[in-house]
Amino acid sequence: MTMKARIAYQALLFFNSTLLYSFAVRSTGSRDLLFFSAFLAALSLTANLAVQLSDSQFRSGIWGLKIASVALLTWVCLKTGIAPPAMALALGIAAVLATHRDALAGAPNRLTMVAAGAPIITTAVLTMLVWGKWAEIDDELLLMLLILPYLLTAIASRRRAPEHRPAGVEGERLHAWTLIVSQLLPTASSFVMLTLVSYEKDATAVANFVMMERAIAIGGSLIYFYARVKGTVRPMAGAMGAGFLIILTAIFATAMRDVTGPLVAVAYLASGCLLSYGTISLGALYARGILAINGTALFGVVIASSRAPHLHPVEVLAVYICPQLLLMAGLVVFASRNNAQPA
Incomplete structure (x- = not known):
């Protein structure tokens, strides 16, 4: 897709991870929503290292990082004041394991745009209802909706063929x-x-x-x-x-x-x-x-x-x-x- 589509796709994720997340925390006051910050920190390892490493280097180290990320997410739930529901933890772990080099900053297609947009729009509507005191929405549901776009886009986006390079010295x-x-x-x-x-x-x-x-x-x-x-x-x-x-x-x-x-x-x-x-x-x-x-x-x-x-x-x-x-x-x-x- 075009550069405009890439920017729109990334803007959706930015909107979800910053404005909606911050608004949800202010509206509910729930500490358990902080699990989303831990999830984003774990997930960002993939995106950040995708810039700095070659395909072969990235493939050789990514599963070690994913295992470390899963261990850290589990530790947060056991050793801190954050206690997300089991389903949110499961969705977070699944998203970390499913994500790949191009899932967050690759070339989105129509399916990934829908996969990202649908839960984000739903989260926005529910958060506004909570903020306006028009309805009481479970903060556990908001947390799972915040995580869901990253899991769905990782599944929906297609991986490009990796470059075949000889092993490094x-x-x-x-x-x-x-x-x-x-x-x-x-x-x-x-x-x-x-x-x-x-x-x-x-x-x-x-x-x-x-x-x-x-x-x-x-x-x-x-x-x-x-x-x-x-x-x-x-x-x-x-x-x-x-x-x-x-x-x-x-x-x-x-x-x-x-x-x-x-x-x-x-x-x-x-x-x-x-x-x-x-x-x-x-x-x-x-x-x-x-x-x-x-x-x-x-x-x-x-x-x-x-x-x-x-x-x-x-x-x-x-x-x-x-x-x-x-x-x-x-x-x-x-x-x-x-x-x-x-x-």
Whole structure:
């Protein structure tokens, strides 16, 4: 289908994963809906690594990632304050297992558009009924409807024939697994943050966390979608390091005052764009650097959760995102000074 169809298809998924999800959390106040964030974090591994790995590298590592994702989803249900229904967990696991390289950012056909659109429209109608207090809809049903588009589109979309390339040398395999592990770390960070937020008593604080976290995720997804369509992104210029520092300052300042709102969401959206752009453009030459950056962010969230358990949800996000912005700015400057030409 045309590029317009691709954009429309991706817009449906963005609408479902951000606006409908955030609205559902605000309307119901249900903590169990946070399972959808865990599901999206697990599912994003496939889409993100599809950009950075060749077909052969992707096929060799994807099932390990799927098994890890299923284990993490199960752990969320057993060890946190999130308790989704068994059917929602089953749908989430099925979607993770069924998804493939082209399911989220490939070339949609009419069947996949219907598969995505039907449950999304249904979710929108039911959420509006809940918000307007015109009807009481079970939040478990909303959760399952939020997950359903990803399962249906994975089943309905056709996989393209993979490229047949010779097996890579040992150095290439090490590079691929470094990128795979570096993508697992943000997922682990997401699960740590969700664990903290799952015990938050303020429903408004939970809803604000969802909005900011989704802004970061959508910013990153936009860059990954662009890279999937174009095949690559341009290398980051050294001057972009200033952009990282500006966004870092904005996020730090708003988090310290516990400020939320549309402009703050835009700052988080920009941070997601910058970090994803940097990960793709620099990862080809500095995979270990990306691994170290993501590892530092995970370490920061773990330390914050143990030392300061009463952090506000948006402050938790700032603890996660600010070290990444600072270190990524340094890596951009380092790459620029060394005349790097990342793919």
